[in-house]
Amino acid sequence: MEFLASDQIAIVDLASGEVETEEFSDELCQEKIGGAGINLALYNQHADGDPIVLGAGLFTGSMVPGSCLGVVTAKSPLTGQVAHAPLTQYLGMELKYSGFDYIVIKNAAAAPTMLWVHDGILDVEEAGGLAGLDVWAAVDQVRADKGDDLIQVLGTGPAAASSDLACLMNNYWPSGDRFGLGHALAAKNLKLVAIRGLGLLEIADDEEFVDQCVALQGEVKGGVWAGKKGLLDLAKGMGQDALADWLAPLVHRHRANFNTPFAANSFLFLQGDPSALPEPEEAEMGVLLTDLGAAALFQQMGLELGDAGAILKQCAKLGLDAGLAAKVCLDGGKTDAAAISGALEGLSGPVEGLSGPFSPATPKTAVFGVDQAGDDAWWTRRQAVAHIFGLDPLFVLLAPELSEAKLVELAGIGTELEFSQEGLDAVIAEVCG
Amino acid sequence: MSNPLSAVNAYNRGLARGGAPPPPPALAKARGGRAPRYPRLGVYTGAGSSHSWLWFAESLERLGFYDLRFLDHAEIAAGGLDGLDGLAVSGGDTFAMARALGQPGAKALEGFLAGGGLYLGACAGAYLMLRSSQEPLCWFNFVQATIANLSRDLPQPLMLPEKYKTAYGCDYVFHPVREAVGLSCAPGPLGGEELAAPLYGGPAMIPASEEVEVLARYAAFEKRTKFLAPRDLAAETLLGLAAVLRAPYGRGSLYLFGPHFEHPGFPTANRLLAAAIYADLPERQPERGPEEQAALDGRPAKDWLLSIKRELSNSRIVALGLEDHPARWLIGTKVYEPAKLRVFLEALWDRLRALGKAPALRGPADALEGLPGSLARITVQARALKQGLDAGQDTQPLAEELFPGLVGAASQFMKIYFATALAGLDEDRDGRRLH
Numbered sequence: 118m119e120f121l122a123s124d125q126i127a128i129v130d131l132a133s134g135e136v137e138t139e140e141f142s143d144e145l146c147q148e149k150i151g152g153a154g155i156n157l158a159l160y161n162q163h164a165d166g167d168p169i170v171l172g173a174g175l176f177t178g179s180m181v182p183g184s185c186l187g188v189v190t191a192k193s194p195l196t197g198q199v200a201h202a203p204l205t206q207y208l209g210m211e212l213k214y215s216g217f218d219y220i221v222i223k224n225a226a227a228a229p230t231m232l233w234v235h236d237g238i239l240d241v242e243e244a245g246g247l248a249g250l251d252v253w254a255a256v257d258q259v260r261a262d263k264g265d266d267l268i269q270v271l272g273t274g275p276a277a278a279s280s281d282l283a284c285l286m287n288n289y290w291p292s293g294d295r296f297g298l299g300h301a302l303a304a305k306n307l308k309l310v311a312i313r314g315l316g317l318l319e320i321a322d323d324e325e326f327v328d329q330c331v332a333l334q335g336e337v338k339g340g341v342w343a344g345k346k347g348l349l350d351l352a353k354g355m356g357q358d359a360l361a362d363w364l365a366p367l368v369h370r371h372r373a374n375f376n377t378p379f380a381a382n383s384f385l386f387l388q389g390d391p392s393a394l395p396e397p398e399e400a401e402m403g404v405l406l407t408d409l410g411a412a413a414l415f416q417q418m419g420l421e422l423g424d425a426g427a428i429l430k431q432c433a434k435l436g437l438d439a440g441l442a443a444k445v446c447l448d449g450g451k452t453d454a455a456a457i458s459g460a461l462e463g464l465s466g467p468v469e470g471l472s473g474p475f476s477p478a479t480p481k482t483a484v485f486g487v488d489q490a491g492d493d494a495w496w497t498r499r500q501a502v503a504h505i506f507g508l509d510p511l512f513v514l515l516a517p518e519l520s521e522a523k524l525v526e527l528a529g530i531g532t533e534l535e536f537s538q539e540g541l542d543a544v545i546a547e548v549c550g
Numbered sequence: 551m552s553n554p555l556s557a558v559n560a561y562n563r564g565l566a567r568g569g570a571p572p573p574p575p576a577l578a579k580a581r582g583g584r585a586p587r588y589p590r591l592g593v594y595t596g597a598g599s600s601h602s603w604l605w606f607a608e609s610l611e612r613l614g615f616y617d618l619r620f621l622d623h624a625e626i627a628a629g630g631l632d633g634l635d636g637l638a639v640s641g642g643d644t645f646a647m648a649r650a651l652g653q654p655g656a657k658a659l660e661g662f663l664a665g666g667g668l669y670l671g672a673c674a675g676a677y678l679m680l681r682s683s684q685e686p687l688c689w690f691n692f693v694q695a696t697i698a699n700l701s702r703d704l705p706q707p708l709m710l711p712e713k714y715k716t717a718y719g720c721d722y723v724f725h726p727v728r729e730a731v732g733l734s735c736a737p738g739p740l741g742g743e744e745l746a747a748p749l750y751g752g753p754a755m756i757p758a759s760e761e762v763e764v765l766a767r768y769a770a771f772e773k774r775t776k777f778l779a780p781r782d783l784a785a786e787t788l789l790g791l792a793a794v795l796r797a798p799y800g801r802g803s804l805y806l807f808g809p810h811f812e813h814p815g816f817p818t819a820n821r822l823l824a825a826a827i828y829a830d831l832p833e834r835q836p837e838r839g840p841e842e843q844a845a846l847d848g849r850p851a852k853d854w855l856l857s858i859k860r861e862l863s864n865s866r867i868v869a870l871g872l873e874d875h876p877a878r879w880l881i882g883t884k885v886y887e888p889a890k891l892r893v894f895l896e897a898l899w900d901r902l903r904a905l906g907k908a909p910a911l912r913g914p915a916d917a918l919e920g921l922p923g924s925l926a927r928i929t930v931q932a933r934a935l936k937q938g939l940d941a942g943q944d945t946q947p948l949a950e951e952l953f954p955g956l957v958g959a960a961s962q963f964m965k966i967y968f969a970t971a972l973a974g975l976d977e978d979r980d981g982r983r984l985h
Contacts, residue, residue: 236863238856261940264868264933313867 118146118218120321120532121175127217127239128163129232131305132224134241141218147534151175151218153201153474153504154544156190159221160199166223167192169301171204171212171271171310174507175528178213178318178375180330182337183512183519185375187212188504189271193296194281194304195441195466201474201504201548202294204271205407206382208287209507210375211269214314226306233263234312244308251275251434252286253401259311272309273299274436280465282445284438290382290405291438293478293510295471299436321533329527336518337378341485347371348383348406351511352413354485360409363416367391367426369403377509378516382407387426404430408478410440414447424454431461440478441468474550475500479510487514501545554817555612558824562588562614566972573828576821580739580829589635589831590838591615595961596622597954598646598674598882599639601890602750604897606638606672606812607964609820611971615827618968620961623647627654631661633838635831636668639675640812641750643882647678648686656689663692664800666832670823673752676795676806677723681758684719693797693804694759699724699787707778712878712885713751714778725751726784727777730816731809732770733793739829740765740794740822746772747793747809747819754791754808766794768808796830803830843969844915851911854922858963859902861925866895868932877939879949886953891932894960901967912973913966921966924959931955 118124118141128137149155152174159170169191176184187209193200204212212220216237231244247255252274260268270288276299277283283299285292320326345354349368352361364383369391373380385391387403404426406412411432415425432439442464446457471477481496489495496514503510506524513519521541528536557574564571565588572578573586593606603620610618621630621637631637637659639647651659663669669692671679679693700721707714715722730746754768768788771777777784793808805826811819846854872888879886905911911918931952938945 235867236859238860238863240860261937262933263864264936265871267871268867315863315866315870 118143118532120319121179122146122218122318123213123216123237123316125217125237126159126219126221128221128223129239129241130166130223131226131230131241131307134226136239136241143534146175146532147536148540150505150528150536150541150544152177152186152188152507153190153501153548155219156188156201157199157548159219160190163221163223169222169298169305170219171222172219173209173213174505176524176531177507178210179320179531180327180376181506181508181519181524181527182330182334182516183377183509184507185209185377185509186503186507188507189285189294189298191298191301193298193471194300195297195468196471198550199474200296200298200476202285202292202296202298203476203478203504203510204285204287204292205374205509206287206290207375208269208271208292208312211312211314213318213507214316215312216314216316220310222305222307225304228306229308230306231259231308232310234310234314236313236315247308249275252436253289253434255309256288259309263311263313265313268311268313270309270311272436273303274434276435276437276462276464277303279463280437282438282441282464282466282468283436284441286433286436287407290407290433293408293476295438295441295476295478297438297441297466299438320531322530326527326530329530333518333523334378337516340516340518341487342379342515345485346380348381348409348412351381351480351484352409355409355480355482357409357413360413360416363422364406364412367403367422372405374509377512379512381509381511385422385426385429387423387430401430404433408440409480410478411443414440414443418443418447418452420454428454428458428461431458435461437461437464441466444468473497474548475504475510479514484514497549498545501548504548505541505544554821558821559612559614566614566616576741576825577828579741580825582829584833586828587831587835588617589615589827590617590619590633590835591827592619592621592631592634592637593964594622594626594637594639594647594675595620595957595964596624596626596647597650598643598648599957600642600674600884601893602641602673602810602812603638604894604960605810605814606640608814608897609812609823610638611968612814612817613820613824616968616972618964620964622958622961623650623652623655626651626658629658631658631667633836634662634667635836636670636827637662638670638812639672639678641673641675641752641810643884644674644677644687646882647674648690651690652686653689659690659692663802663804665836666801667836668802668827668830668832669804670807670826671804672807672810672812673750676755676808677753679804679806680753680755692799693762693795693806695755695757695762695792695795695797695806697723698754698756698791699726705779705783708780709776710778716883723753724779725749726779726787727771727775729776730772730774731768731788732772733766733809734769735766735794735822736764738763738765739796739826741825743818743822744769745816745818745822747811747816748813749809752808752810754788754793755795755806757792757795759797761798763796764792764794765796765805767791768793802832805830842915843912844918845910845912846918847910854911854918855902855906857922858925861922861929862895862899862902864929865925865932866892866899868929868936869895872936872939875939877945879946879953881950881953886949890953891956894956898960898963901963905967905970908970908974910973911966911970913969917962917965921959921962924955924962928952928956928959
């Protein structure tokens with residue numbers, strides 16, 4: 118694959134420590150397009166190694182609006198089914214520029230291990246020194262060891278060893294994984310995957326591609342979300358004004374995922390005054406909310422926001438999925454902050470109601486008047502599109518301008534390959550299971 | 551717009567393959583009807599050299615000169631100039647160069663020039679050869695000309711104080727401007743052209759002998775010229791004075807360039823560099839001793855390339871993270887900033903892919919064997935430097951280890967790269983080059 122790709126797939130056998138590389142062929146791209154489509158094909162190809170597959174979408178890291186998404190495909194310890202977990206913020210983009218389009222991680226290592234992925238090199242390294250560290254300390258340690266603060270870390274925390282509620286962590290914060298894939302990673306004795314890429318992407322018809330992306334940016338800017346930002350506005354847009362009011366006092370700032378016009382992450386200050394202008398000097402000021410799931414449950418339990426924030430921070434350090442942990446606690450009758458906090462270490466599933474290949478971290482209710490978001494079939498199809506092309510899974514719900522026809526057209530312009538709606542339909546059907 | 555270097559490149563490639571292509575007009579004029587032959591050139595990479603020797607490597611490559619030998623001070627003193635037609639010495643710390651080369655190096659250069667060798671010195675490489683009474687510079691008094699940009703009393707710099715002046719006895723060598731300046735060339739090897747070339751601390755010169763020929767003078771300031779001193783002082787110091795000199799020594803010749811004619815961003819100046827090389831190329835190719843070249847192909851070559859790529863990637867990731875760091879290190883008389891790390895690493899990284907496409911890797915056995923370890927040490931040192939800076943520690947000792955090590959590793963890499971390129975040239979029927 119010459120265009121919109123690095124042309125390399127890595128196959129890592131953790132049992133032997135060996136890494137093989139394969140060419141990413143035009144044929145594979147043409148048939149499965151990218152992201153979850155190719156992840157699934159590689160998962161099936163290497164199924165005997167109980168693989169975890171990391172991949173970027175066809176447009177990840179490009180100028181297509183919302184092009185932030187990386188995808189992890191693996192069997193969920195919670196559902197027993199193959200699931201596609203979204204990697205938002207900057208992790209998907211970094212993977213795209215790392216020199217590998219897809220990474221298949223097979224079997225299990227004998228000792229704690231990490232992968233160091235950089236510029237088309239994949240090093241399997243021992244990670245004994247990281248084994249006892251919480252998520253935040255491990256991220257800091259890896260960045261210090263490798264000498265770059267921009268290294269993106271797909272990791273796990275201490276909870277991952279024993280809890281099926283352990284999620285994949287995106288640096289310090291939870292990814293959109295709701296499938297317990299942190300536990301699956303830990304089962305392979307893999308502490309984390311550190312990624313840094315200084316690569317470039319070639320585009321087949323670069324001028325046309327860029328022109329179309331700029332035009333598309335112009336179109337999406339007038340969308341239903343225009344003028345809105347952060348999880349407060351998202352909560353309001355979902356009709357949850359009380360949740361928005363509950364969160365508001367501690368919200369400090371909002372943060373968008375890579376090249377995504379709508380900022381869908383909000384940072385809560387747990388110390389200091391979020392309205393104060395001077396930059397705070399203290400470290401660990403608060404916690405980044407990457408979705409509303411856990412916050413909504415804690416609000417429902419009647420927790421103080423500060424206490425809820427502290428639990429979210431504790432979950433982030435443990436590498437525990439706060440949304441699932443909140444649900445398990447609620448189902449188990451634990452609804453006060455101290456009891457929840459005390460129960461987090463050692464908390465595990467099962468969790469009722471989880472199903473389907475895509476993460477419920479992306480809301481399934483109508484948002485900003487987009488009624489279709491409440492339509493399960495429509496939601497699932499849009500998630501498939503996001504996970505195949507590498508687009509923000511929330512933003513595809515808000516931006517109908519990112520139509521399937523437009524994306525198929527852009528895929529052809531960007532790669533010089535032929536794509537069709539029929540081909541896309543087939544890949545969508547496959548990734549939706 | 552046509553590339554002014556492509557005709558020279560095509561001509562040189564033809565010569566290197568053993569052909570006798572017609573030279574481009576400018577080179578034909580410079581050669582004066584003498585028989586063409588493909589030159590073998592050295593590039594100085596030893597103590598005192600800054601990153602600007604990479605510019606020589608780049609511009610010579612673009613011009614199609616692939617038969618290059620990269621030499622440090624010890625190699626020069628130990629007979630490394632034998633078999634070379636010319637030696638290019640770029641910018642850096644003149645005193646450090648002179649000290650490192652020492653009297654053995656000066657003797658080697660004297661023998662090289664007396665035997666007909668060609669010397670191309672830019673910036674520090676030019677200062678080195680100008681007349682001086684001070685040790686160790688006085689060992690290199692090969693050109694009867696002096697420095698014009700010398701003063702005892704200077705106004706405060708308008709910008710970049712660390713680049714403004716260097717102590718020189720009781721005086722200062724000072725640098726009133728930086729970046730592009732306008733030059734006017736005399737008829738002769740540089741063809742009477744008007745051009746721009748970048749000045750980064752190079753000299754304005756005053757010939758002190760009729761044998762010394764002024765080939766170009768500082769003629770004007772450009773839009774891109776940055777003034778470190780007031781404009782009138784800059785004009786008084788530079789304009790009308792010699793920017794390029796040619797001087798004979800024994801059977802050889804020296805070209806001293808105040809501005810960096812080898813800078814890859816100035817192709818017209820690069821082309822004139824080629825004209826200078828062909829104008830004063832020794833009549834006969836000096837005899838070459840037997841050279842031990844090793845080769846790697848197949849799996850060992852793949853593994854070697856992977857190890858080089860791994861360490862270059864590791865180091866450049868750190869270098870990128872450090873690029874905007876305000877740290878500065880004074881090494882010798884030169885100030886180094888973190889961005890310099892990347893300059894070296896990118897020069898290697900840019901050539902790595904091309905090297906990977908060669909059918910076999912060639913080069914001195916010690917370079918092929920030593921480079922992976924050298925680059926692994928660079929990674930460790932670069933990371934330690936970053937950790938030290940983050941912790942607010944004194945990183946001077948680390949920097950003093952890292953930068954020379956990086957220059958050494960870059961030199962090893964270039965030896966392999968150009969040896970591989972030259973070997974590929976013989977085998978390549980389509981005329982495609984590594985770079």
